[in-house]
Amino acid sequence: MSFNKVIGQELAVDLLKKAIEEKRLAHAYLFIGPDGVGKSLLAKIFAKALNCEKQTAEACDECVPCKKIEGNIHPDVITVSPEGKSSQIGIDAIRKIEKAMSLKPYEGRTKVFTIDGADKMTEEAANSLLKTLEEPPKETVLVLLASNMFKLQPTIVSRCQKVLFHPLNERAIMKELIERYGLDDKKAMCVSRFSEGRLGRAIEVLEGEALAKRDRVVDEFLTPKQLDYEDTWLYGEPREKVNEALNALAVYFRDLLVFNLSKDQGLLVNLDKAADIARDAARYPVERLEGIIETIADTQERIKRNANIKIALSCMRLNIT
Template sequence: MPGFNDIIGHEMIKEHFKKAIETNHVSHAYILTGEAGMGRKSLANAFAMTLLCEKGKKEPCMQCHACKQVMSGNHPDLIFVNHEKPNSIGVDDIREQINDTIMVRPYSSYYKIYIVDEAEKMTAQAQNALLKTIEEPPSYAIIMLLTTNQEAFLPTILSRCVQLKLKPLQDSVVRTYLMESLGISEVKAEIYAAFARGNLGKAIHLASSEDFQLMYTELLHMLKHLKDMDITELLDYIKKLKDESLDIYDCLDFMQLWYRDVLMYKVTQDINLLVFKEEYNTIKEMSASSAYDGIEKILQSIDKAGIRLNANVNMELAMELMLLVMKEN
């Protein structure tokens, strides 16, 4: 379990937590918002460990009994709220795990910290039950709500919490981490970083994902031979990817990266700006044979395919419309 120094990026949030500890202005309720894999849990755990650390500084010492308890998941004053139903956190979960225990003083520390992961799954009744506790908490209590979507919270919850939003990391930061910490080649690290869009956890997952490797191989083949294949063959290719349980939205993101490379090379003629550097010759050919407005139309068609899928348009129809634009341009 990392301390603040071990977490890549999110400097503003780390500084906010450190300053709150240093000036003794720790809030009773926080909302940490960010995509899965961006580091919400790591930040919450580092904050909790720092608060519970026996040295009382703005970084956890990682050596004291309290730090070791947190790292092993056994600290009595750090409570992770669970929920049996996979898609909702009900009023009973909040009452039993927070409201009914929060008035019991901490066992061994000054603070008693509750971490609620997937907090966007709280029902309205659960949020209202939590609201009373947030409004009148005991001095030692801290509640941390971790979420991918803070818009799911009631305005009354939002107004009583310090809201901290995780921002994507720069691609260069993600790329450097993959290369230096995981030993991944620069070419591959470039692709994973670009595809992850600043989400380090996602980039690390992609680096070891067989599904991503399959998607990479199949889509690259399709995009390179798109002009030579008829629409039926192309649709069969898309169906094959879907049958392999690959995420169709990930496939669209991949295509978008590819055509952005084609456009980038047409504008700059600079191989160093490409994500798919290994496919330089193909990208150079495609950029030479495509007009600017044609590439723009393709990129727009990929966006439209995503919008249509979100609107529950038939997948084959959405893909066919997109592929026709790709073939025409």
């Protein structure tokens, strides 16, 4: 898997390739950018290139190290990511990495430790990692992946070489979806818009249940019902999933707003729902939609800050229905 598998992140790719070619590796890299734009893919390709038997800037994908890294079983290439209900990276995960760092590489040239979701480290974990960054071991590269730089300790950020990732443009995602999944233009455009510049999200949409979940949350909050809301399905979902669902809801309301202002279906994100949007938009005046979108954003913020999900959603429901 060569570096050109990473779509639309030329600056990030060039920076890492150059570092390998010129043998000027930093001890730690911080990949910053939204989820689903290629950070973990690039981290894996980087780890391969650093350990491939061919010893060039491009991994061959055929040698034993390349295959082991692809299968996540290379002893010198370790990734940790958030775990458990809290979706955090705790001290134990960081200690595991630090222990492995203190050893010589088993079979590779360069140990590569990836912390996927570095912005989700507990304070204890971050403090421990900081000590490692202050005295980085040899033959080791740390790769931190984060979507929110401001949630990282500034002292950690300052000790890493920053590598920026960007959302992709609509055309780039469409092209990829058409090639990979054989979609027609209209479907590819719909999924591309829904994914908001994140190819990983687009793939989730196609392979997962993102569109079904959107339909469920839209139905839940737009269709007047006489249900006992005690049993809302969202109450049982993890915090991140609730926020994803609210995001889909906010985008739907934004589409109603866009449609009311422009009457142009071509501008919608939820292209596959154009008829529903035209119908629903008639029920909501523009000022009301602006208020609803703001309420949803406030609710997401509260949920991120650990508010009780049930209370936050009940308040939101009162304000938007």
